[in-house]
Amino acid sequence: MTGATSGANETINALDVGTSKVVALISQVDERGQLKVIGAGRSVSQGLRKGTVINTTDATAAIAKAIEEAERTAGVTMESAYVSISGAHISAIGSKGVVDLGKNGRRVTAEDCQKALDQAGGIALPHNREMINVVARQYKLDDKEGIDNPVGSMGYRLEVEATVVTGASSNIQNLTNCILDNGVRISDLVLEPLASAEAVLSREELSAGVVLVDIGAGTAGVAIYIDKAPWQTHCLEVGGQYLVHDVSSVLRMSQESAEALIRQFGHALPERVPVDAEVRAGAFGQEGQQVVRRRVLAEIINARAEELADLILSEVKRSGYDGLTPAGVVLTGGVAQLPGLSDLSATRMRWPVRIGQPNGAVASTFDLNSPEYAAAVGLLLWGLHRGAKPRNLEPVRPGPGKRILDYFKSLLPISS
Ligand SMILES: Nc1ncnc2c1ncn2[C@@H]1O[C@H](COP(=O)(O)OP(=O)(O)OP(=O)(O)O)[C@@H](O)[C@H]1O
Ligand SMILES: [Mg+2]
Incomplete structure (x- = not known):
C-alpha cells in the first residue's frame, strides 16, 4: 500500500449516505494500528434517489441524525469523515x-x-x-x-x-454540500463499491481477480478487481427498491409492508420455500391484512433477482474482463441478505458467488457484521490504508454546536 497510513489515537470517521439509510461511524486507531469503532449512528435516508441527492434539505437532515447518534454514542464530535458516493453519473x-x-x-x-x-x-x-x-x-x-x-x-x-x-459535478456538489452543511469536513469521497471492497474482499480473491457488487436500495455498484486493483467500476440503477415495488404492486400492499415482508420472509428461489407456507401481511383496502403464500412472494422476487444477476453478468462481460476474475462474484449491500440470492446468481452467472460482509478487520461493540454495513466499515479501512485527500472545502456552518442547538430546538414546542 503506497498511501498515507494513520497514527495511533487518530480518529477516522465514515458517512455512508445511501438511498435507504445513512450510517455514521466514528473510529479510533489503536496502538497496533487497528481500528475500533467507538460510535455508530443510523438514520432513515431522505432526499436521495438511486444513490444521488435530489433534495439537499432532506438529505442534510437525515445525515445530521446519523451523525448525532454516532457522536452521542462516541462522546466525541465528528469533525471530518470519509463519505461514500454512488449513482449512474459515475x-x-x-x-x-x-x-x-x-x-x-x-x-x-x-x-x-x-x-x-x-x-x-x-x-x-x-x-x-x-x-x-x-x-x-x-x-x-x-x-x-x-x-x-x-x-x-x-x-x-x-x-x-x-x-x-x-x-x-452537480451530483458531487450536492452531496458534499449536505456534509459540509453539517459542519463536517470531507476527508475523501469514495465510490461505494470501492469502499465495500475494502471491508469484504479477501486477499486471495483480490489476487485472483474478483467482481464486487454492492446491491443497495437504489443502486448496484460493481467493481471489477484484477491483480488486487479495481480496473473497472459501474453503477447500475437497480436495487432492493425494485423488489419492494414489484411485491407492493402485485400483492397490493404499501411499500413499507412489502419491504417488511421481503426482509422477513423473502426468498430468491421459490422451489426452496414449502409449497403451503403462508404468512399474514399488510394490504390496501378495508381489511388491511391478507394471507400471502410465501412461494408466491418468492416467485415475484425471483423474477427480479434473475434480472439483477443477468444485468451484473452482462456488465462484467461488457467490460471485457470476464475471463480475468476466477474468484467469481462477491455480493454485498442490504439485498445480499436475501436468502437464495447467492445460489441463484451462481446458477445464472456460472461463476462462484458468495455473500460478503465486513471481515472483522475493524473492532466494534456495535453490530456491524452485516452486508448492509460493508460500505461504512470499508470507508474506515479506506481511510486507514490510504489516508485523507481533503477536497479543500470548509464546512459552511459551525458544525457540532449548530447540530446540538438544532437538536434542542427540535424539543421545543412549535410556536406559530
Ligand atoms: N433480507 C432481505 N432480503 C431482500 N432485500 C433486503 C433484505 N434486507 C434488506 N434488503 C433491502 O436492501 C436494501 C437496503 O440496502 P442498503 O442498506 O445496502 O441500501 P443503501 O445503502 O441505503 O442504498 P444504495 O447503496 O443503493 O444507495 C433495501 O431495499 C432493503 O429492502
Ligand atoms: Mg449503499
Missing part, C-alpha cells in the same frame, strides 16, 4: 502518470507514487465532471511491469497505470 476510465526519477536514478518514495497518481488523475474533463478517486492498477519501474508497491526500489522512470473514477 464512470471509470484508465489513465497513466509518469515521474522522472532523474539522470542518476534513485529510490522511489511514497511522494513519487502520489505524484504519478496525481498526474494520472489530471486528465482533462468536461466542465461538468469531476474526479472522485484515482486508484493505482499497477506501477512500472523502468521496464519492470506489474509492480504493486515500488516504494524503496531503485529506478529512473516511474509509471503508474490507474483507474480514474469521475462523476457529474
Whole structure:
C-alpha cells in the first residue's frame, strides 16, 4: 500500500449516505494500528434517489441524525469523515502518470507514487465532471511491469497505470454540500463499491481477480478487481427498491409492508420455500391484512433477482474482463441478505458467488457484521490504508454546536 497510513489515537470517521439509510461511524486507531469503532449512528435516508441527492434539505437532515447518534454514542464530535458516493453519473476510465526519477536514478518514495497518481488523475474533463478517486492498477519501474508497491526500489522512470473514477459535478456538489452543511469536513469521497471492497474482499480473491457488487436500495455498484486493483467500476440503477415495488404492486400492499415482508420472509428461489407456507401481511383496502403464500412472494422476487444477476453478468462481460476474475462474484449491500440470492446468481452467472460482509478487520461493540454495513466499515479501512485527500472545502456552518442547538430546538414546542 503506497498511501498515507494513520497514527495511533487518530480518529477516522465514515458517512455512508445511501438511498435507504445513512450510517455514521466514528473510529479510533489503536496502538497496533487497528481500528475500533467507538460510535455508530443510523438514520432513515431522505432526499436521495438511486444513490444521488435530489433534495439537499432532506438529505442534510437525515445525515445530521446519523451523525448525532454516532457522536452521542462516541462522546466525541465528528469533525471530518470519509463519505461514500454512488449513482449512474459515475464512470471509470484508465489513465497513466509518469515521474522522472532523474539522470542518476534513485529510490522511489511514497511522494513519487502520489505524484504519478496525481498526474494520472489530471486528465482533462468536461466542465461538468469531476474526479472522485484515482486508484493505482499497477506501477512500472523502468521496464519492470506489474509492480504493486515500488516504494524503496531503485529506478529512473516511474509509471503508474490507474483507474480514474469521475462523476457529474452537480451530483458531487450536492452531496458534499449536505456534509459540509453539517459542519463536517470531507476527508475523501469514495465510490461505494470501492469502499465495500475494502471491508469484504479477501486477499486471495483480490489476487485472483474478483467482481464486487454492492446491491443497495437504489443502486448496484460493481467493481471489477484484477491483480488486487479495481480496473473497472459501474453503477447500475437497480436495487432492493425494485423488489419492494414489484411485491407492493402485485400483492397490493404499501411499500413499507412489502419491504417488511421481503426482509422477513423473502426468498430468491421459490422451489426452496414449502409449497403451503403462508404468512399474514399488510394490504390496501378495508381489511388491511391478507394471507400471502410465501412461494408466491418468492416467485415475484425471483423474477427480479434473475434480472439483477443477468444485468451484473452482462456488465462484467461488457467490460471485457470476464475471463480475468476466477474468484467469481462477491455480493454485498442490504439485498445480499436475501436468502437464495447467492445460489441463484451462481446458477445464472456460472461463476462462484458468495455473500460478503465486513471481515472483522475493524473492532466494534456495535453490530456491524452485516452486508448492509460493508460500505461504512470499508470507508474506515479506506481511510486507514490510504489516508485523507481533503477536497479543500470548509464546512459552511459551525458544525457540532449548530447540530446540538438544532437538536434542542427540535424539543421545543412549535410556536406559530
Ligand atoms: N433480507 C432481505 N432480503 C431482500 N432485500 C433486503 C433484505 N434486507 C434488506 N434488503 C433491502 O436492501 C436494501 C437496503 O440496502 P442498503 O442498506 O445496502 O441500501 P443503501 O445503502 O441505503 O442504498 P444504495 O447503496 O443503493 O444507495 C433495501 O431495499 C432493503 O429492502
Ligand atoms: Mg449503499
